[in-house]
Amino acid sequence: MDLSRMSREQITLVGVGFCVMVTMHFTVQLLSQHLFYWKNPKEQKAIVIIILMAPIYAVDSFVGLLDIRGSKAFFMLLDSVKECYEALVIAKFMALMYSYLNISISNNIVPDGIKGREIHHSFPMTLFQPRTVRLDQHTLKLLKYWTWQFVAIRPICSILMITLQILGMYPTWLSWTFTIILNISVSLALYSLVIFYHVFAKELAPHKPLAKFMCIKGIVFFCFWQVKSLTLFLFTIDKFILIFKRS
Template sequence: MWVPTNSLADILRILLMVPIYAAVSFASYLFWNHSTALLLIRDCYEAIVLTSFFYLILNYLSHDPEEQKDIFRKVGLSRENDREARRRGAPLAHWVFPLQSVGWKPEDGLYFLQLMKWGVLQYCVIRPLTTLAAVILNYIGLYCDDSWSPGWGHLYITIIMSISVTIAMYCLIQLYMPIAGHLAPHKPLLKLFAVKAVVFLTFWQETLISGLEDVGVIKNVR
């Protein structure tokens, strides 16, 4: 099957995640004294994966940016589309869980697209910046990834990342919902779950294990 160049580039960047994760994880065992910095840099690749998947979805929708905008004008979550739905007697669209009770919506579908884009791509800025900050703090002895004490940088980096990754994944899912029918031929749902598992679940798994270790539920064997 022929794949356009821009979609192929996004697919390749996503597929490279596996060898990059494997290589950096192996290097962290070889150079264990630099493992924190290496693993932080490895995790930074999540931002590239998320960005690539976001643009892959848009390219699946249409390779023409203007056509993408036209589709979102018609189906995006917005007050304008709510008015059209009421006129036709159709059910109104809502935000996905857990914000389904929030009444505010963007004025039109194009603004909805921009909001979702900002929500996803903010992670692609914040992740590298927090990674850089964590690497610097680690080398000057102020990071301490084993501690949740407010005296160490790990706590603040984790809080910032928790907020950023949650917003990014929520916006990616919300972006997908109105255009799910348009994307059905490409079967992107499993791909979406895979990216969600890599970016969202991996982060929260590491955070949970670190927190359990800090309170003594899990013992550090190093």
């Protein structure tokens, strides 16, 4: 393969394709390790769902590069599938931490050793919650609901956005309205994860969830704001060009 004779687009596709193959290799390797040593299904089901986040993101990015002039509605659908899966990953990560601590909300199981601990909320959550809250069954349910609300809101917004895009009724102001709603929703979900980890950092330390959480948080927020920043930048450039032509 002679890279000197290839265009920038072809080099980009080759590079991204190589990265996708590397991602698939490590994903299959991790999945095979869990499938061959399937000793704790409750935890490993959540781990498998989290692992699959990497290849889904990789394939979505690669397909998006194959035809950047393709149907906007199609690529919005493709991104929506990825983002809905992202919401599921956040919820499963919370479920995984609950499992590590032997907490079961559905069966009303909360170990006595973790009851009564204090949760310290920060602004702006103190507008809706007391600054200090004692940990109990109700508090754990609330943290779970804060995480799962994103799992519900993300698909609803995606369906509305795709439908409006197909109908040609998707102005810029509406796009930013969905952006604000989704940003608040995902921030609340991630906030509940941060609060939970902060309270149980000592108990969770042997499972080393911090690195996994930072990867998930980084992927979610980097991809989310990367798209919005580029959209805002291109929108601003278009406005400047339009003003320049009029003048």
